[in-house]
Amino acid sequence: MAVLVYAEHDNAELKKATLSTITAASQLGGEVHVLVAGTGCEPVAQQATKVVGVSKVICVDNAAYGHQLAENVALLINDLAGNYSHIIAPSTSNGKNVMPRVAALLDVSMISDIIKVIDSNTFERTIYAGNAIATVKTSEEKVLLTVRATGFDAAAAEGGSATMEKLDDVQDAGKSTFVSEELATSDRPELTSAEIVVSGGRALANGENFTKYIEPLADKLGAAIGASRAAVDAGYVPNDMQVGQTGKIVAPTLYIAAGISGAIQHLAGMKDSKVIVAINSDPEAPIANVADYFLEGDLFTVLPELTSKL
Amino acid sequence: MKALVAVKRVIDYNVKVRVKADNSGVDLSNTKMSINPFCEIAVEEAVRLKEAGIVDEVIVASIGPKEAQEQIRAALALGADRGILVQTDEKAYPLQVAKILKGIAEQESAEIILMGKIAIDDDNNQTGQMLAALMGIGQGTFASEVKVEGGKVNVTREVDGGLETVALSLPAVITTDLRLNEPRYAKLPNIMKAKKKPLDEKTPADFGVDMTSKQQILKVTPPPERAAGIKVASVDELIDKLRNEAHVI
Ligand SMILES: Cc1cc2nc3c(=O)[nH]c(=O)nc-3n(C[C@H](O)[C@H](O)[C@H](O)COP(=O)(O)OP(=O)(O)OC[C@H]3O[C@@H](n4cnc5c(N)ncnc54)[C@H](O)[C@@H]3O)c2cc1C
Numbered sequence: 001m002a003v004l005v006y007a008e009h010d011n012a013e014l015k016k017a018t019l020s021t022i023t024a025a026s027q028l029g030g031e032v033h034v035l036v037a038g039t040g041c042e043p044v045a046q047q048a049t050k051v052v053g054v055s056k057v058i059c060v061d062n063a064a065y066g067h068q069l070a071e072n073v074a075l076l077i078n079d080l081a082g083n084y085s086h087i088i089a090p091s092t093s094n095g096k097n098v099m100p101r102v103a104a105l106l107d108v109s110m111i112s113d114i115i116k117v118i119d120s121n122t123f124e125r126t127i128y129a130g131n132a133i134a135t136v137k138t139s140e141e142k143v144l145l146t147v148r149a150t151g152f153d154a155a156a157a158e159g160g161s162a163t164m165e166k167l168d169d170v171q172d173a174g175k176s177t178f179v180s181e182e183l184a185t186s187d188r189p190e191l192t193s194a195e196i197v198v199s200g201g202r203a204l205a206n207g208e209n210f211t212k213y214i215e216p217l218a219d220k221l222g223a224a225i226g227a228s229r230a231a232v233d234a235g236y237v238p239n240d241m242q243v244g245q246t247g248k249i250v251a252p253t254l255y256i257a258a259g260i261s262g263a264i265q266h267l268a269g270m271k272d273s274k275v276i277v278a279i280n281s282d283p284e285a286p287i288a289n290v291a292d293y294f295l296e297g298d299l300f301t302v303l304p305e306l307t308s309k310l
Numbered sequence: 311m312k313a314l315v316a317v318k319r320v321i322d323y324n325v326k327v328r329v330k331a332d333n334s335g336v337d338l339s340n341t342k343m344s345i346n347p348f349c350e351i352a353v354e355e356a357v358r359l360k361e362a363g364i365v366d367e368v369i370v371a372s373i374g375p376k377e378a379q380e381q382i383r384a385a386l387a388l389g390a391d392r393g394i395l396v397q398t399d400e401k402a403y404p405l406q407v408a409k410i411l412k413g414i415a416e417q418e419s420a421e422i423i424l425m426g427k428i429a430i431d432d433d434n435n436q437t438g439q440m441l442a443a444l445m446g447i448g449q450g451t452f453a454s455e456v457k458v459e460g461g462k463v464n465v466t467r468e469v470d471g472g473l474e475t476v477a478l479s480l481p482a483v484i485t486t487d488l489r490l491n492e493p494r495y496a497k498l499p500n501i502m503k504a505k506k507k508p509l510d511e512k513t514p515a516d517f518g519v520d521m522t523s524k525q526q527i528l529k530v531t532p533p534p535e536r537a538a539g540i541k542v543a544s545v546d547e548l549i550d551k552l553r554n555e556a557h558v559i
């Protein structure tokens with residue numbers, strides 16, 4: 001039987017997390033099909049047909065799916081489920097919202113946030129904020145998973161030639177409606193797929209200091225900007241910048257943490273980065289335990305110096 | 311209307327977790343246990359809805375060992391009215407928990423069901439969504455704002471791109487994110503009062519639920535350790551290392 005990947009996109013672009021999920025899907029055995037549900041989402045479906053490893057793309061273009069309301073999308077996936085041994089999605093906020101709902105409709109358990117495929121029924125995932133790794137085996141006939149993008153390389157976006165099927169399956173559960181959204185816009189790379197991330201913590205003291213000290217360094221490095229929970233809670237930066245157990249999981253080539261203590265919940269979101277730099281005035285800060293390079297100092301003098309010398 | 315809040319007993323978020331030497335799991339002996347932080351936010355939100363006159367009764371439920379009474383009592387001390395412990399010594403997986411919660415929500419005719427977005431032990435982030443599916447009702451996950459008006463609830467959700475607001479008809483399930491509220495501290499008189507609030511005991515069988523899951527944890531291992539890093543003395547040294555040793559800039 002085949003594997004169904006529920007694609008993450010914004011009706012214009014297939015998101016990179018989908019490519020990592022397709023890699024995970026191709027390790028499960030069987031053909032890989034991709035479901036693109038949305039409004040005006042055909043360009044995304046076209047992109048998905050080119051991804052290496054995908055044999056079929058199912059495009060469902062309807063207003064009911066424009067905002068990926070879980071109540072509607074879950075019914076759609078439930079309709080398609082019969083043909084698949086595995087149904088998987090990226091562990092994005094959307095994948096996390098929809099997939100458990102599908103699992104319950106199918107009366108099966110689900111495995112969240114896998115970081116490794118051992119075999120088609122056995123997976124590794126982190127528990128306790130990354131303090132432990134569990135190997136989980138499932139005997140469900142239908143295996144539902146979400147995939148942590150940092151655990152899998154992205155499948156090649158070009159070179160494939162999948163077929164496309166347009167499907168007309170309108171499911172409106174009538175339980176929810178989209179009201180509004182406030183999406184962050186930025187010219188910087190996206191946090192979860194950036195090569196370099198510069199993050200700031202409580203020590204920044206206010207939002208203006210993010211602009212004054214973190215942004216110039218990020219600009220110089222072409223980096224995305226992240227933050228600790230403390231910085232988000234205090235309103236220095238919006239919630240979509242939070243890195244950690246309950247924020248975004250990142251694993252860039254270079255992660256620079258300025259004025260972040262390194263609480264376990266923060267480490268859970270970034271300790272798989274290739275190189276970690278910490279700038280902290282406290283040499284005992286726990287971030288020192290994971291930092292490859294630790295520079296003790298006041299970020300208000302270190303960051304401008306670093307920015308100007310790069 | 312009634313609010314149902316699901317609270318899970320988990321290892322306290324401040325405790326350093328240790329994997330058992332035989333890789334069978336995490337060592338929980340003599341560790342401090344608490345209400346899952348996200349569930350505490352859910353309790354706080356329910357109590358605020360009661361204080362605002364929208365909810366008239368807050369019921370707290372937990373599925374777990376006898377000791378989970380402590381977490382129910384803690385929730386009662388925050389202002390919830392009564393508790394239900396569904397006692398089991400088996401590991402509680404999200405699908406089974408959702409089935410039990412469905413039983414409770416239906417028995418109680420709860421209109422608003424508040425839960426955490428994630429339990430910080432198993433890090434599943436599933437149960438609320440599953441419950442909403444089983445009940446065939448709407449879900450407002452990762453909530454940072456909840457407004458109940460005229461048979462509907464508007465939930466602002468923390469999503470990857472920023473914030474999204476959805477309107478749900480009631481009943482609905484809401485799962486909490488960190489910034490929904492800041493839970494109060496229980497005052498001593500309230501802790502005393504909580505001891506006298508009703509706490510029912512049930513079993514999974516009362517709701518026709520078998521706790522056996524088709525999932526099995528084969529082993530639990532510590533994460534790979536990062537090699538120890540070095541201290542650099544200056545910005546110049548840092549730049550040199552990043553360029554010539556790590557080759558990342
Ligand atoms: C359920 C739960 C979930 C959580 N999820 C997350 C999560 O997803 N992500 C997350 O980040 N946190 C999360 N947390 C919070 C986490 O426990 C910490 O509270 C938080 O990460 C601390 O943020 P911080 O390091 O910015 O602040 P602090 O811990 O206050 O650290 C500030 C650091 O800045 C240093 N400093 C101060 N002044 C200067 C200066 N001038 N120059 C240089 N350094 C300076 C200090 O030495 C200190 O190390 C969660 C907590 C809970 C309970």
Ligand SMILES: Nc1ncnc2c1ncn2[C@@H]1O[C@H](COP(=O)(O)O)[C@@H](O)[C@H]1O
Pocket residue numbers: 316317318319346348349371372373374402404407424425426427428429430432433434435436437438
């Ligand atoms: N054993 C349990 N008892 C009560 N509530 C639970 C239990 N397990 C999960 N929940 C609820 O579901 C939420 C999400 O948990 P999870 O899906 O396991 O990450 C928790 O914050 C609780 O509100």
